[in-house]
Amino acid sequence: MKLLTVAQLQTRVYAQKETNLSLLDGLFCQAKDAGADMICLPEMFSCPYETPNFPVYAEPSGGPSWQTLSRLAKRYQVYLSAGSVPESDEAGNVYNTAYVFDREGRQIAKHRKVHLFDIDVKGGQRFKESDTLTAGDKSTVFDTEFGPMGLCICYDFRFPELARRMVLDGAQVILVPAAFNMTTGPAHWEILFRSRAVDNQVFTFGTAPARDMDASYHSWGHSIAVSPWGTVLNQMEAEEGMQITSIDLDEVEQVREQLPLLKHRMADL
Numbered sequence: 001m002k003l004l005t006v007a008q009l010q011t012r013v014y015a016q017k018e019t020n021l022s023l024l025d026g027l028f029c030q031a032k033d034a035g036a037d038m039i040c041l042p043e044m045f046s047c048p049y050e051t052p053n054f055p056v057y058a059e060p061s062g063g064p065s066w067q068t069l070s071r072l073a074k075r076y077q078v079y080l081s082a083g084s085v086p087e088s089d090e091a092g093n094v095y096n097t098a099y100v101f102d103r104e105g106r107q108i109a110k111h112r113k114v115h116l117f118d119i120d121v122k123g124g125q126r127f128k129e130s131d132t133l134t135a136g137d138k139s140t141v142f143d144t145e146f147g148p149m150g151l152c153i154c155y156d157f158r159f160p161e162l163a164r165r166m167v168l169d170g171a172q173v174i175l176v177p178a179a180f181n182m183t184t185g186p187a188h189w190e191i192l193f194r195s196r197a198v199d200n201q202v203f204t205f206g207t208a209p210a211r212d213m214d215a216s217y218h219s220w221g222h223s224i225a226v227s228p229w230g231t232v233l234n235q236m237e238a239e240e241g242m243q244i245t246s247i248d249l250d251e252v253e254q255v256r257e258q259l260p261l262l263k264h265r266m267a268d269l
């Protein structure tokens, strides 16, 4: 048995970056009391999801938000998938970046969103991240005491080749800080988390912000945890809250042995 307890925090996003960060301490305390080994935060959990905000809220890697997140991971001795934040580099680019910290607060992964969310659905959602963001160019897998995990951000998860890359690089769990909306959420959220889990025989975790109808972007919420068999283990509604899911990572090997999809691939076809 390789047991891992994951706490997904479906937080509300306030306009003040510091408010979002300062609320985490109490939530981490609750998550730790509930037995969490790992805490997951949503995409852009400290920056209202609007393109003009990204350069304004951006900080370099190692900046004040990074320091707070690292300290929290260490204080509570948890792995922290720290949602995503806008990250600036020396050249003036801004990225949508997800960090992961280990129980000592050391950064063990950093993923810059590869696929920018530029969509225009007739009568529905429009958004153009590329107005202010630059895309990353790497797939991300990192090691933990539970096994290797993959990491990507929201729209990235729509691309099966990225998930497959992570799995070929060893991922047994894929963590996805995300923020689907009221157009694409009801249509695609659950099916995507189940499909990626079934195709790749991995656990998938999508962690989203709570819905705020006063915000300009209405998050679908519905933070979700899915097993390598494609079963929805847990799913929230739209409100703020915390979801705790305990998984056994041995299930990945069990499913892969019994239904050897990854062995039966015809990679040359």
Ligand SMILES: O=C(O)CCC(=O)C(=O)O
Residues within 6 Å of the ligand: 043, 116, 117, 153, 154, 155, 156, 158, 178, 179, 180, 181, 184, 185, 188
């Ligand atoms: O793919 C979607 O429907 C939502 C994507 C999104 O909101 C994002 O990438 O931030």
